[in-house]
Amino acid sequence: MAEENVPSKDHWLSIGEIAHRSGVAASALRFYEDQGLIRSRRTAGNQRQYQRSTLRRIAFVQAAQRVGLALAEIKGALDSLPDDRTPTRADWSRLSRSWRSRLDERIAELERLRDDLDGCIGCGCLSLQRCNLYNKADRLAERGPGARILNVGIPGE
Incomplete structure (x- = not known):
């Protein structure tokens, strides 16, 4: 059995x-x-x-x-x-x-991205110094010249 x-x-x-x-x-x-x-x-x-x-x-x-x-x-x-x-x-x-708070954070991040994207479409700036998507308010200038981020986000934020 x-x-x-x-x-x-x-x-x-x-x-x-x-x-x-x-x-x-x-x-x-x-x-x-x-x-x-x-x-x-x-x-x-x-x-x-x-x-x-x-x-x-x-x-x-x-x-x-x-x-x-x-x-x-x-x-x-x-x-x-x-x-x-x-x-x-x-x-x-x-x-x-x-995990609910994580989802709420992602939703807020996507809403910010959407809102920033509206101002970016067609701007033609091609500048990481002024770009609201990659370097809003030039947050990375204090870290010195050159590439500070890759497409993975801003370290320490």
Whole structure:
């Protein structure tokens, strides 16, 4: 007789099945596994198999990435959940409450970008000294001449 808490063979899916059902490439699944976001077991032929509950963890990862969380933050959130079950609606609600302020910040940032963009369209300034998008109010002049930012934002802000 099988143990009660041990998933049956039917609860395990190949990497191809997980990729197909989740819409996530197998390479991304292997990366997620390397990052500790999901786990698999290996068959005698060294093929990855995932519990069906991994599908919900993958959905969780994708939703958290859309919020703008880094994989390390997502891993921390997943690590706070019990290993023996999938994330529930209550789990998601608890974790997503802490992300709400981040979303509010992103929305405000996008609104500022939209508003600054209106004044920039067609200006033709081609100047990082005057550009409201890259160097509003010439904030970087105090750091000296030359390139101070790349397309990743302004350090220290």
